[in-house]
Structure formats: structure tokens, C-alpha cells
Amino acid sequence: xxxxxxxxxxxxxxxxxxxxxxxxxxxxxxxxxxxxxxxxxxxxxxxxxxxxxxxxxxxxxxxxxxxxxxxxxxxxxxxxxxxxxxxxxxxxxxxxxxxxxxxxx
Amino acid sequence: xxxxxxxxxxxxxxxxxxxxxxxxxxxxxxxxxxxxxxxxxxxxxxxxxxxxxxxxxxxxxxxxxxxxxxxxxxxxxxxxxxxxxxxxxxxxxxxxxxxxxxxxxxxxxxxxxxxxxxxxxxxxxxxxxxxxxxxxxxxxxxxxxxxxxxxxxxxxxxxxxxxxxxxxxxxxxxxxxxxxxxxxxxxxxxxxxxxxxxxxxxxxxxxxxxxxxxxxxxxxxxxxxxxxxxxxxxxxxxxxxxxxxxxxxxxxxxxxxxxxxxxxxxxxxxxxxxxxxxxxxxxxxxxxxxxxxxxxxxxxxxxxxxxxxxxxxxxxxxxxxxxxxxxxxxxxxxxxxxxxxxxxxxxxxxxxxxxxxxxxxxxxxxxxxxxxxxxxxxxxxxxxxxxxxxxxxxxxxxxxxxxxxxxxxxxxxxxxxxxxxxxxxxxxxxxxxxxxxxxxxxxxxxxxxxxxxxxxxxxxxxxxxxxxxxxxxxxxxxxxxxxxxxxxxxxxxxxxxxxxxxxxxxxxxxxxxxxxxxxxxxxxxxxxxxxxxxxxxxxxxxxxxxxxxxxxxxxxxxxxxxxxxxxxxxxxxxxxxxxxxxxxxxxxxxxxxxxxxxxxxxxxxxxxxxxxxxxxxxxxxxxxxxxxxxxxxxxxxxxxxxxxxxxxxxxxxxxxxxxxxxxxxxxxxxxxxxxxxxxxxxxxxxxxxxxxxxxxxxxxxxxxxxxxxxxxxxxxxxxxxxxxxxxxxxxxxxxxxxxxxx
Numbered sequence: 001x002x003x004x005x006x007x008x009x010x011x012x013x014x015x016x017x018x019x020x021x022x023x024x025x026x027x028x029x030x031x032x033x034x035x036x037x038x039x040x041x042x043x044x045x046x047x048x049x050x051x052x053x054x055x056x057x058x059x060x061x062x063x064x065x066x067x068x069x070x071x072x073x074x075x076x077x078x079x080x081x082x083x084x085x086x087x088x089x090x091x092x093x094x095x096x097x098x099x100x101x102x103x104x105x
Numbered sequence: 106x107x108x109x110x111x112x113x114x115x116x117x118x119x120x121x122x123x124x125x126x127x128x129x130x131x132x133x134x135x136x137x138x139x140x141x142x143x144x145x146x147x148x149x150x151x152x153x154x155x156x157x158x159x160x161x162x163x164x165x166x167x168x169x170x171x172x173x174x175x176x177x178x179x180x181x182x183x184x185x186x187x188x189x190x191x192x193x194x195x196x197x198x199x200x201x202x203x204x205x206x207x208x209x210x211x212x213x214x215x216x217x218x219x220x221x222x223x224x225x226x227x228x229x230x231x232x233x234x235x236x237x238x239x240x241x242x243x244x245x246x247x248x249x250x251x252x253x254x255x256x257x258x259x260x261x262x263x264x265x266x267x268x269x270x271x272x273x274x275x276x277x278x279x280x281x282x283x284x285x286x287x288x289x290x291x292x293x294x295x296x297x298x299x300x301x302x303x304x305x306x307x308x309x310x311x312x313x314x315x316x317x318x319x320x321x322x323x324x325x326x327x328x329x330x331x332x333x334x335x336x337x338x339x340x341x342x343x344x345x346x347x348x349x350x351x352x353x354x355x356x357x358x359x360x361x362x363x364x365x366x367x368x369x370x371x372x373x374x375x376x377x378x379x380x381x382x383x384x385x386x387x388x389x390x391x392x393x394x395x396x397x398x399x400x401x402x403x404x405x406x407x408x409x410x411x412x413x414x415x416x417x418x419x420x421x422x423x424x425x426x427x428x429x430x431x432x433x434x435x436x437x438x439x440x441x442x443x444x445x446x447x448x449x450x451x452x453x454x455x456x457x458x459x460x461x462x463x464x465x466x467x468x469x470x471x472x473x474x475x476x477x478x479x480x481x482x483x484x485x486x487x488x489x490x491x492x493x494x495x496x497x498x499x500x501x502x503x504x505x506x507x508x509x510x511x512x513x514x515x516x517x518x519x520x521x522x523x524x525x526x527x528x529x530x531x532x533x534x535x536x537x538x539x540x541x542x543x544x545x546x547x548x549x550x551x552x553x554x555x556x557x558x559x560x561x562x563x564x565x566x567x568x569x570x571x572x573x574x575x576x577x578x579x580x581x582x583x584x585x586x587x588x589x590x591x592x593x594x595x596x597x598x599x600x601x602x603x604x605x606x607x608x609x610x611x612x613x614x615x616x617x618x619x620x621x622x623x624x625x626x627x628x629x630x631x632x633x634x635x636x637x638x639x640x641x642x643x644x645x646x647x648x649x650x651x652x653x654x655x656x657x658x659x660x661x662x663x664x665x666x667x668x669x670x671x672x673x674x675x676x677x678x679x680x681x682x683x684x685x686x687x688x689x690x691x692x693x694x695x696x697x698x699x700x701x702x703x704x705x706x707x708x709x710x711x712x713x714x715x716x717x718x719x720x721x722x723x724x725x726x727x728x729x730x731x732x733x734x735x736x737x738x739x740x741x742x743x744x745x746x747x748x749x750x751x752x753x754x755x756x757x758x759x760x761x762x763x764x765x766x767x768x769x770x771x772x773x774x775x776x777x778x779x780x781x782x783x784x785x786x787x788x789x790x791x792x793x794x795x796x797x798x799x800x801x802x803x804x805x806x807x808x809x810x811x812x813x814x815x816x817x818x819x820x821x822x823x824x825x826x827x828x829x830x831x832x833x834x835x836x837x838x839x840x841x842x843x844x845x846x847x
Contacts, residue, residue, distance in 0.1 A: 021829050030826075097825050104823025 006047035013040035027085045027095045031078065038074045042067045108154030109162065109198045112218045115151045115226060116265035118144045119233075123258040130251035135241075141254040142237045145261055149230040152223075159198075159223040160677050166193040167676075195219075195681050197341070199271050210336065217271035217340060220678030221409055221481060225268045228488045229399050231659075233261045235652035236394040239496055242648035243390055243503055253293060253388070260286035264399050268406065272338035273322045276407065280318060280371070283400045284311050290395060291387040303386035310380035314370010318407075321363035325414065328352055328360055340410060344683040347413040354417070361418025364411060365432055372404030372465045375439040379744050381462055382446075385454040385510075389499030392454060397461050397495050398488035405468040408432070409481050412472065416685040421475045424560045433473025437567040439466030442742065444574035448581065449738040451513045453498045456582045460537065461491055463571060467552055474564050476555030477687035478667070478675045483552060485674070486544035486663050490536035493656035497530035500649045501586060505642035512582065518591035522642035527587050529653040534583050536660040538576035538704045541697070547664030550697050551689070558690030565696075569703050576707025584715040591642065668692075 013036055020033025049063020089095050122144030130137020170193030201215020216222075237257060244253055260283060267279025285308075292304030325343045330336035331353075332346035347357055368374060373381040384396050395401070408415060416422060419430040443463030450456045464487050471480035502510050505523050509515035520527045536543035539550070549572060556564040644650070667674035669692035679687060740746070822828075 018833055022826050022833065100825065101823035104821060 003047055003051055010040045010043040025096050027097055031081045042070050109158045109218055112155050112216045112269055115148045116262050118148050119258045120262035123255055126255040126258055137251045137254045138241055141258045145234045145237050149234045152226040152230040156223045156227045163195050163677050166195045201271050214275055215271040216269040219680055222268050224678050229264050232394055232398040232488055232492050235655055236390045239652045240390045243499055256286055256289045273325055274338045277322050287395050287400055290391040291384045293388055300386040303383040307380040307384045310377055311370045314367045317363045317366025321360055324360040341683045344413040347417045357418040361415045368404035368408050372401050373462045374435050374469055375442055378462045382455050382458040385458050393492045393495035397491040402484050405484050408472045412477055413685050430473055433470050433564055436466045436470025436473050437564050440567055440571040444571050446738055447578040452510045453512050454510050457494050470564055471552040474556040474561040475559040476552050478679055478689045479551035479555050482667050482674050483548035486548040489656050489659035489663055490533040493533035493660050496653055497526055500526045500645040504645040512585035516586045517589045519642055520587040523644045525644055525650045529657040532657040532660050534579045538579055539572050540704055541701050544660050544664035547668055550700055554690045554693050554696055572700055573703045573707040576704040577711045580708045580711030
């Protein structure tokens with residue numbers, strides 16, 4: 001089984017995502033990075049699901065099902081996220097994350 | 106056996122109809138009346154089927170038994186087999202389901218069909234059906250027409266629920282529901298104070314008796330427990346337990362007295378009869394259905410249903426103390442006082458109401474003297490002729506007297522205007538008076554014969570006196586309504602008419618006896634808004650006279666059911682299982698002749714007094730004793746005064762004084778000391794606890810929080826990616842910790 005390879009790919013994607021979230025200034029790019037992280041998680045789930053693929057294993061489809069759920073949640077998250085981005089842009093005429101500092105204490 | 110096994114449909118159909126009328130009635134072309142009539146009609150058909158099948162069941166059992174007896178007679182030389190001469194056992198048809206179960210006690214709802222239930226079901230559905238039809242015309246244009254029909258349906262359903270009940274608890278439910286419907290229908294025109302007062306009075310007075318029913322139901326439960334080890338509300342079980350030797354006589358007696366209180370309340374017995382005349386404030390069809398034919402006999406039905414309890418508890422079978430027991434005495438008193446009060450009423454419906462009280466007294470008396478069959482038989486015949494009379498009175502007021510019920514002011518001479526109403530009313534009167542061979546004769550006579558046969562001679566006299574009075578006051582009522590001069594146009598020449606009136610009537614305190622309760626049929630009030638026939642008395646239309654003729658038919662022929670030589674009533678309807686041996690006496694020709702002669706004497710006396718002007722006219726004006734007697738009757742024996750002013754008044758006063766004393770001496774002191782203590786405590790609390798303790802803590806907490814906040818706000822940079830970094834680092838730290846420690 002090529003589980004290791006999948007996990008490595010997933011870890012690479014995840015780290016890429018984290019890097020993007022932490023360093024990119026543009027809000028849309030940050031959102032895209034978050035999508036990368038979610039994709040990494042999905043790869044993990046599907047990989048583990050495929051590992052448990054014997055017909056008698058009661059957990060054999062759980063990974064896939066979880067991946068589907070994650071896709072759904074991700075779609076919703078993007079919808080909400082883009083709406084927020086749009087509003088931020090309207091209010092501050094900028095999509096730069098550093099400009100969105102209303103929460104500063 | 107379809108009908109016997111499906112008797113639960115009989116109460117269910119009107120119940121469904123009630124819901125339908127209530128929610129959809131107003132949108133229907135005839136305001137829901139069609140649903141009500143159809144439902145009650147269906148119930149009537151089912152009840153007839155049940156009755157027929159029950160009779161077949163009795164007949165089959167008797168035939169089989171007769172065969173067995175014959176075989177037994179043949180084999181008697183060999184051995185004594187069977188042939189005891191007793192009637193065949195006919196088991197009631199019982200179906201029930203569990204309602205709920207608690208701590209091993211199972212409560213059921215179900216139907217128990219035997220002869221008694223079948224015949225009363227027949228009476229209730231028949232009278233209800235006729236009243237439904239009658240009300241189509243009588244209540245036409247009423248502002249609450251739909252509600253009226255809904256309440257009639259609910260009443261029919263609950264009365265039938267009470268009748269078919271197989272346990273006392275279910276009877277209690279039906280009993281309270283009919284009381285509620287009675288309340289709703291008496292107060293149908295509640296906009297006027299006397300009507301709503303009457304409704305309240307009826308409800309509260311019968312509720313007084315209902316306490317007895319509640320106590321009785323609970324006691325009968327323990328009665329069964331004492332007898333069998335398992336408590337039960339089942340009627341058959343209760344009846345069996347009453348005869349059980351392991352139950353003390355005292356317990357049965359108190360149970361019987363508790364149930365007797367319920368009967369007194371519901372069936373208008375002395376001294377709780379005062380609500381029934383006031384209940385005439387309701388629409389007339391309601392009076393006919395509820396306050397003459399069905400609901401008020403619920404008490405008698407209860408007595409008949411649980412008869413073994415009374416039989417054993419009051420030792421009816423073995424009359425001691427000169428043949429007195431509570432039940433017979435109550436009934437006997439009611440016969441006389443009800444009849445006496447009927448003489449001084451000017452309101453035709455009140456005459457009939459007191460007559461109903463008196464006749465219910467006959468039934469309770471019959472139960473009290475051991476004449477079970479006669480009591481139920483009288484219930485059966487009375488329903489027909491009394492409903493006939495009430496509906497006749499309604500027809501008179503509807504078409505003859507401008508919606509008034511006052512015989513002296515607005516009626517008189519109606520015979521020639523309303524011949525059909527007159528003849529049906531006359532038939533009802535003769536039946537009520539007990540003239541051979543109408544229905545009332547047979548049932549009243551049977552009561553008297555059995556009272557004598559069972560050793561209750563005193564009550565034979567009471568019954569005969571009652572028969573005389575009944576005949577006399579009903580003749581007076583017929584005279585005032587249908588004979589003499591028409592007084593309906595009295596608005597114009599009232600003085601003259603009244604003076605004319607006095608010549609006949611020895612009138613004293615004309616207004617004193619006249620309660621204004623019933624003159625609420627004001628045209629245009631809503632009840633009869635589109636009564637387009639104009640003025641002047643005229644015959645009612647067929648919707649009113651049709652039911653009258655049907656009831657008259659039964660008033661004439663129903664009594665033949667138990668005439669000597671036929672005797673079907675006792676054969677078919679007397680319970681034979683878990684019951685006492687009510688052995689009806691043989692018909693007595695002498696007593697029959699005596700009672701008819703006495704009734705004729707009563708009619709003759711009234712005839713002489715009113716038609717011929719003979720006798721002591723204006724006696725009450727000349728003789729102080731007679732005046733006092735009449736005054737007592739007019740004031741209804743001061744029972745209402747006793748209840749509302751003396752009992753309630755004194756209780757109210759005593760309670761108020763007591764409460765005031767407690768208020769002044771106990772509560773005030775408590776409050777004063779509590780107040781002083783509270784002030785002291787308050788000062789202490791303020792100085793020591795509040796100012797020093799609580800304030801210190803609160804202030805300190807606030808300072809600490811403020812400083813901590815000041816430090817922590819530096820962390821809140823407002824930079825999103827800084828937060829994300831912290832998040833990632835924290836997760837990384839956790840992962841590291843997990844890796845190290847596992």
C-alpha cells in the first residue's frame with residue numbers, strides 16, 4: 001500500500017497551505033491556502049479509507065464519506081469567506097489582510 | 106350480533122359530530138344541524154339494532170334454558186337435575202380496552218350492554234333525534250344556532266357514554282359531561298343575567314351531589330377490593346361485591362348513601378331540587394331533552410345500575426322501621442313537594458319542571474321500595490310523555506303566545522288556534538296523570554303495586570296522593586293554556602284581562618310567584634328573529650308537531666310493553682347476572698281502579714274549580730292559613746333563601762370574620778415583628794457585609810480584571826495572520842507534546 005506516499009503528499013500540501021495562510025497578504029490567496037489545507041485533509045481521509053477496504057470492515061467507507069462531508073463544508077466555507085472578503089473590500093477599498101485590523105485591542 | 110358488539114359506535118358518532126359541527130358547522134348550509142341530525146339518526150338506528158339483538162339474545166337464552174328445564178324435568182325421576190324454575194342467565198355484552206395502567210391497577214373504558222343500557226339508549230337516541238328535528242324550527246335564526254347543535258351533539262354523546270359505561274369511573278366522566286352540557290345549554294342565552302345565573306345554579310347544585318358520586322365511586326372500588334382482593338371500578342364487580350359476605354354492611358351503607366347524594370343532586374330530589382325549575386331558562390327543546398327525558402334521569406339510571414349497593418346497603422329487601430329507608434323517603438318527599446309546588450306556578454315550563462321533579466321522586470321512591478323494574482319502566486314511559494309536554498309547551502310559546510311562557514298573561518283559549526298541539530298536550534297530560542290505558546298508568550301503577558307488595562304501605566299512600574295532585578295540577582295547566590279566553594293580546598288591555606283572570610283564579614301576589622326568568626324570549630333577541638308569521642296565535646308547522654305526534658304515540662302505547670299478560674319489559678330488561686332478585690309483583694286490579702279513580706278525582710276537582718267555578722274560590726284571600734300555605738309554596742319552601750342567604754351567607758360571614766381576625770391578630774403581628782427584624786438585619790447587612798465585605802471584594806475584583814485586561818490587550822494585535830501563527834504554533838506544541846508523551 002502506498003499510504004506513506006499519500007501521507008507525504010498530504011503533509012506537503014498542508015504545509016504549503018499553512019505557509020500561504022501565514023504569509024500571503026491578499027485575502028483571496030489566504031482563502032485559497034485554506035482550501036489547500038482542506039484538500040490535504042481530504043487526501044488523508046481518502047487514503048485511510050482506502051487502507052480499510054476489506055469488505056468485512058465496518059469502517060471501510062467512513063473515510064470517503066468524511067471526505068464528501070469536508071467537500072461540502074469547504075464549499076460552504078468558501079461561499080461565506082468570499083462574501084466576507086467582498087464586504088471587507090467594500091468597506092476599506094482594499095483586500096489586504098493588514099488593513100482589516102478592526103479587532104485590534 | 107353486530108349491533109351488540111359495536112354498541113361503542115352509538116356514543117362515538119355524536120361525539121364526532123360534535124367536533125365536526127364545532128369546527129365546520131358555521132360553513133354548512135344549515136349551520137351544522139344536518140350533521141347533528143344525521144349523527145343522532147345513525148345512533149338511533151344503531152340503538153334500535155342493539156335493542157332488537159338484545160331481545161333476541163334474551164329469547165334465545167330462555168329457549169335454550171326452557172329446553173334444558175324440560176330435559177331436567179324428564180330426568181327428575183333419575184336425579185334432580187336443573188329445572189330450578191329461575192330464568193335463564195343472560196350475560197351482558199362487555200367490550201373494553203385498557204385506558205391506562207398504574208401500579209397494577211388497570212383502568213378500562215368500555216361498553217356494557219344489557220337490557221337496561223339497551224332500553225335507555227333507545228330512549229335517549231329517540232328523544233334526542235326528535236329534539237334535534239324540533240330545534241330546526243324552534244331555534245331558527247338563533248345567533249348561536251351552530252353552537253346549540255354542537256352542544257346537543259356533545260350532550261347526546263356524553264349521555265350515551267354514561268349509559269353504556271362498563272365501569273363507574275366512565276360513568277363519572279359521562280355524568281360530569283352531561284352536567285357541563287346542561288350548563289352550556291341552560292345558559293344558551295347568557296347575555297341575560299337570569300339565564301347565566303340559572304346555569305350557574307344548576308351547575309353548582311348538581312356539583313354538590315357530584316361529590317357524593319366521587320366518594321361513592323372511590324368507595325365502591327374499595328368495596329370490590331374488600332370482597333375479592335383486587336380493586337375494580339367494573340360495574341358487574343361492584344354489584345357482586347355489594348352482595349359479598351366479606352364486606353361489612355356499614356361500608357355498603359355509606360357507599361349507598363354517597364351514591365344517593367349523587368342521585369339527589371342530578372335527579373332533582375329534595376332538598377337539592379331547586380336548580381331544576383331555574384334550568385327552564387334554557388331553550389325549550391333543551392328542557393325537553395335534558396331536564397325531562399334524559400339527563401335528570403341519569404341519577405335514577407345510576408341507582409338502577411348499581412342497584413345491589415342500595416338493595417344491600419339500605420336493606421331494601423327487608424323493610425324495617427315501618428318501611429322507611431333513606432332512598433324511599435327522599436323519593437316520597439319529592440313526589441309530594443314537587444307536585445305541591447306545581448300548583449302555584451304561572452310559567453308553563455315551571456309547572457312541567459316541578460312535575461318532572463315529582464315524577465323523578467316516583468322513580469327514586471320506586472327504587473327505594475325495591476320496585477326496580479317499575480322504576481326503570483317509569484323512566485322509560487316518563488321520558489316520552491314529559492318530552493311531549495315540554496315540546497308542546499315550546500310549540501305554544503313559539504306560535505301561540507309571542508314567545509312567552511306565562512300561562513296567565515299570554516295564553517288561554519289556544520285550543521281552537523292550535524288543535525294539534527292541544528291534542529298532543531292533552532295526551533301527554535292524561536298519560537302523566539295515569540289514566541288507563543296510557544303509558545303513565547301502567548308504570549305508576551306498577552310502582553304502587555310493588556311498594557305494597559314489598560311491605561312499604563306508607564309509600565302506596567304517598568304515591569296515590571301524588572297521583573291526585575299530578576292529575577289536578579296538570580288539568581289546571583291545560584285549562585290555563587288551552588281553555589278560557591285568549592289573553593295573548595294583553596299588552597293593550599291588561600287591566601281588564603287580569604281582572605277577568607282573578608275571578609277564576611283566586612289570585613294573590615300575582616307577581617310574587619312569577620319569576621321573570623322565562624320571559625327572555627323577546628322577539629328580535631335572536632331566537633326567533635325571522636318568525637315571519639306575524640301576530641296572533643296559529644298552529645306550529647310540521648317540524649314542531651311531527652315530534653309531538655311521535656312522542657304522543659309512545660305516550661299512548663309504550664305502557665303496554667309491561668301490561669299484565671304481556672310483561673315483556675321485565676322479561677327483557679331486568680338484569681339476571683350479578684344482581685338482586687327483584688321480583689315484580691302481580692298486577693292488582695283493585696289498586697289500578699283506585700289509582701285511576703283518584704286521578705279522575707284530581708282532574709274532576711280541577712275541572713270543577715276552573716271550569717265550573719265551584720269550590721273555595723279566593724280562599725287564599727279570606728283564610729290566613731291558606732294564604733300562608735300558598736305563600737310558602739310561592740316562596741318554594743324558602744329553600745333558595747336557605748341555600749343562598751342562610752347557608753352561603755352565614756358561611757361567607759363566618760369565613761370573612763375569621764379571616765379578618767386572623768388578619769388582624771396573627772398576620773399583622775407576624776408582619777410587624779418580621780418588619781422590625783428585617784430593619785435590624787438590613788442595617789447590619791448594610792454596614793458590615795455590604796459596605797465592607799461585598800464592596801471590598803467587588804472593587805478588588807474589578808481592579809484586578811482591569812489590570813489584567815490592560816496587559817492582555819497588547820496581545821490583540823488585530824493582525825489576522827498573527828493569530829493564525831499563534832494557532833499553528835499552539836497546534837504544533839500540542840502535537841509535539843503528544844509525540845513526546847505517548
